[in-house]
Amino acid sequence: MERNLMKGNEALAEAAIRAGCKGFFGYPITPQTEISAYMAKRMPKVGGVFLQAESEIAAINMVYGCASSGVRCMTSSSSPGISLKSEGVSYMAGSDLPCVIVNVMRGGPGLGGIQPSQSDYWQATRALGHGDFQILVFAPSSVQEMADYMGKAFDLSDKYRMPAMILADGLLGQMMEPVTFGSEEIHTPDPALKPWATNGHGNKRKHNIVNSLYLQAEELENLVVERFKRYEIVKSEVHEAECYRTDDAEIVVAAYGSVARLAKAAVDLAREAGIKAGLVRPITLWPFPVQEVKDACRNAKRVLCVEMSMGQMIEDVKLALDCRVPVDFYGRTGGVIPKPSAILEQIKILNEKGAE
Numbered sequence: 001m002e003r004n005l006m007k008g009n010e011a012l013a014e015a016a017i018r019a020g021c022k023g024f025f026g027y028p029i030t031p032q033t034e035i036s037a038y039m040a041k042r043m044p045k046v047g048g049v050f051l052q053a054e055s056e057i058a059a060i061n062m063v064y065g066c067a068s069s070g071v072r073c074m075t076s077s078s079s080p081g082i083s084l085k086s087e088g089v090s091y092m093a094g095s096d097l098p099c100v101i102v103n104v105m106r107g108g109p110g111l112g113g114i115q116p117s118q119s120d121y122w123q124a125t126r127a128l129g130h131g132d133f134q135i136l137v138f139a140p141s142s143v144q145e146m147a148d149y150m151g152k153a154f155d156l157s158d159k160y161r162m163p164a165m166i167l168a169d170g171l172l173g174q175m176m177e178p179v180t181f182g183s184e185e186i187h188t189p190d191p192a193l194k195p196w197a198t199n200g201h202g203n204k205r206k207h208n209i210v211n212s213l214y215l216q217a218e219e220l221e222n223l224v225v226e227r228f229k230r231y232e233i234v235k236s237e238v239h240e241a242e243c244y245r246t247d248d249a250e251i252v253v254a255a256y257g258s259v260a261r262l263a264k265a266a267v268d269l270a271r272e273a274g275i276k277a278g279l280v281r282p283i284t285l286w287p288f289p290v291q292e293v294k295d296a297c298r299n300a301k302r303v304l305c306v307e308m309s310m311g312q313m314i315e316d317v318k319l320a321l322d323c324r325v326p327v328d329f330y331g332r333t334g335g336v337i338p339k340p341s342a343i344l345e346q347i348k349i350l351n352e353k354g355a356e
Contacts, residue, residue, distance in 0.1 A: 002181045008143045009034035009173040012102060012166065013042070015147035016074055018181060019154045020188025021100070022048040023073030025062035027055060027081060030114040031170035032104035035076040056081045060088030060101075067097040068210040069199045070191030072154055076102035078170075079120050080111060082128070089163055090129030094212030096196070096227070098157035100150070101135075101165045104173040107335035115335025116170035118257060121312035124167050125286045132224050134231055136164035136238065137285040139256045143177035149283075151186070158189055160234050161196070167285060169308065171258040171337065234287060241292035242281040245271065249278025251350050252297045254317045254327075255306040256282050259338060263306050266343035273344075275351045282313070293320040302350040303327045306343055308336075 006014070013035045016024075024039040036052065043050040049066075053059035059075050066073040077085060082103045092099060105120045107113040124137045136156055138149040149166060157164040191199050198208045214220040244264055246252060251270070255263040260281040270277035280296035282289050297303055303325050305314040311329045318327050330346045332338045 003178055004181070005176055006143060006179050007034055007174060007176050008146045008168065009104065010038050011143050011179045012146040012150055012168070013038040014181065015150035016100065016154070017042055017046055017048070018186055019151040020072045020186060021074050021154065022071050023063070023066040024048065024050050024075070025053055025059040025066070025073070026075050026077065027053055027059050029078045029081045031106055031116075031173050032076050032078045032102065034173070035102060035104075056084035057088065060085035063099050064088055064092050064095070064097065067092060067099045068095070068197065070189075070194040070197030072098075072158070072188060074100040074102065076104070078104050078106045079108050079117070082120065082123065086123075086129040089135065090131050090133065091212050092163050093129065093133035093135065094131060095210045096161040097163070097210065098154075098161055099163050100153045100157060101163060103165060103167050105167070105169040107333070113335045114170065116172075116258065116308060116337060117333065117335055118169055118259065118308040119310070119312065119333060120167065121285065121307070121309065124165055125288070125316070128165075133227065134286055135162060136160070136234070137167050138165070139167050139283055139285050140172065141257050141260045141281065143172070143175065143179050146172060147179050147181065154188075156238060160230060162234075167257070169258055238284055239287050239289040239292065240283040241289035241296070242279075242283060243292065243296045244279040244281070246278035246280060246296040248276055248299060249296070250276040250299060250301045251278070251304065251347050252300040253277065253279045253304045253306055253343065253347065254282070254293065254313070255279065256285065256313060259306055259308055262338055262340050263343055265340040266347060269340060269344045270347045270351075273348070275347060277347050282316075285313070288316045288320065290320040293317060297321055297325055300325050302353065304343075304346055304350055305329050306338060306346075307331045308338065309333050
């Protein structure tokens with residue numbers, strides 16, 4: 001086992017290479033530029049391709065072409081860059097192509113700032129491009145998880161033939177922590193064995209065409225309906241969350257990504273103050289871990305959703321709980337990071353309300 005002190009962005013890039021990524025196409029933007037820099041240095045040494053495109057739009061369409069051949073490939077960007085890539089992501093979803101997209105979020109809207117944010121939750125889980133489609137979304141909360149979920153993202157993207165996203169933020173991308181990479185050999189799918197790929201048929205199979213344009217309304221409807229049937233399978237098989245001190249929790253904090261680390265510290269402080277607090281941390285943001293959130297809040301009198309935004313995941317938390325438990329919100333935005341002490345104060349307020 002290899003143990004290294006790495007930035008989150010670098011750990012994520014190294015994990016992608018170890019997961020069999022052979023094509024990286026991107027464009028620099030803070031706070032994720034280290035991913036591109038790392039890939040530029042490492043990809044040629046492992047027989048891969050690194051290409052800095054002339055724009056984010058060009059980059060995602062290069063991913064489209066590479067994915068069409070069955071090769072594992074990825075792109076990375078930060079919030080406004082992901083918006084530019086959204087049309088290409090929709091084309092890939094409409095063509096049932098696997099790929100991994102990394103979003104190291106920054107403040108917005110617009111150019112915003114370069115500080116951490118979580119205000120792209122809606123974009124990732126609801127509207128990353130036009131049309132009826134979804135993508136897999138994973139939210140790591142440590143440098144180790146930045147590495148671990150990269151392999152999962154590639155594997156599940158291949159399995160379900162749909163794009164996957166690692167949704168991180170500038171705090172996770174820039175912080176340094178120890179990270180362990182497994183020593184076992186990783187077996188990645190052979191592109192030649194993917195029956196849908198456009199990688200040469202040798203007159204042994206039909207000619208494959210990768211396309212998202214269907215001019216007959218009924219044909220397109222049938223394809224979309226079939227895709228959504230597959231999404232239901234994904235929902236039943238992919239859902240993950242961490243529950244912390246929730247067995248008897250009367251106040252449950254819901255948070256994801258880097259904010260969950262701060263919330264966990266606040267929960268410990270609340271326990272020291274005699275408050276029965278706990279934490280539920282969604283790891284898959286789509287599919288959302290509905291049952292895990294319900295189980296974590298089974299004894300809750302109140303739920304506090306904490307985000308680095310004006311409140312986006314809170315809607316999924318309320319839906320998961322069928323609005324049977326009051327869900328309050330505390331958030332900071334624009335790149336401001338909430339402090340554990342401020343989260344603790346909110347927990348104390350809700351505990352007093354719960355006792356009324």
